[in-house]
Amino acid sequence: MYEHVTKILYSVETVALFMHINPDADCVGSSLAMYKYLTNLGKKVDVFLEPTEEIRDNIYILPNIDVINSTSPSSHYDLGITLDCASPTRLGKKMLKILNTHCEITISFDHHKSYSKFTDILILDANSASTTQILYKFFKENDIDAIDLDVATCLYAGLITDSGNFSYNSTTVETFEVASELISYGVDHSLLARVLYLETSYNAFSLSLRVLSNAMFYYDKRLGVIMFTSEDFKQTETKLVDTDGIVNILVNIKEVILALSIVEISNNEFKVGLRSKGDFDSSLIAEHFGGGGHKNASGCKLYGPKDEVLNKLVSVSKHYLDKYDKH
Ligand SMILES: [Mn+2]
The missing domain is CATH 3.10.310.30 (Diaminopimelate Epimerase; Chain A, domain 1)
Incomplete structure (x- = not known):
């Protein structure tokens, strides 16, 4: 199903990941899952968010969150990937420019019904509860051995928040199947549900x-x-x-x-x-x-x-x- 993307992944060495402005747990979760997965495959990966943007405190529970904007963008990437981002404006001006001018090939992973295409390749499934649900299927087909607990935790985070803790219409049989497979990696689902879905600050x-x-x-x-x-x-x-x-x-x-x-x-x-x-x-x-x-x-x-x-x-x-x- 994803052979064309798998082929590209094998051929690239440097990858830049891009999040959307006002990022939610699905966006951060899919970006950090992709970061760890590609790192496990031996790629050099940088993760970017428009510098003016902030991430909600709760989301800091996700592993590897410190890699976001931890390096300044280099002048060339073999591949640029946007995650959970339905339109070019959602990337923010600076990030859009880097995507368009520093990345040789560009791919979007998204699940929004209203999407306007702005990358070379689009992996879109509007029936997926979250972008992380699509990523799990892709990771599994591509190289299942590169999925570890960090990857599974980030994927699960997007799944619970975007599905409203498995209550929205978008929750399907597949959502539950993906959830159960992710939990088998040892994801602390109870902690994630509390911190990401229920907890608030004073x-x-x-x-x-x-x-x-x-x-x-x-x-x-x-x-x-x-x-x-x-x-x-x-x-x-x-x-x-x-x-x-x-x-x-x-x-x-x-x-x-x-x-x-x-x-x-x-x-x-x-x-x-x-x-x-x-x-x-x-x-x-x-x-x-x-x-x-x-x-x-x-x-x-x-x-x-x-x-x-x-x-x-x-x-x-x-x-x-x-x-x-x-x-
Ligand atoms: Mn989403």
């Missing part, structure tokens, strides 16, 4: 109290919205990475079908996270605003005054909720 907890107490509901509570302002971050000493997961509390409310988290990044610039239940496709709304993602979890960016951004999102959400009711 400051992030305070942030969630603030924004959830001001949550807004529309259309018979089918739509729930929370907003994070720069004042919320200042008062609780938190950052964008600390918003992670808070919107899930809203979508877990029985009446809510769609939940939005609107985060003020800078003046008149908002990052929007969408979470939905069941068959409601949140990525259609994200795509309407130039973003994308998965059915139950997607994202986009909006620009303008706060109230205008909120109104636009609420009215477009209404359109899709009405359509959903009729189907």
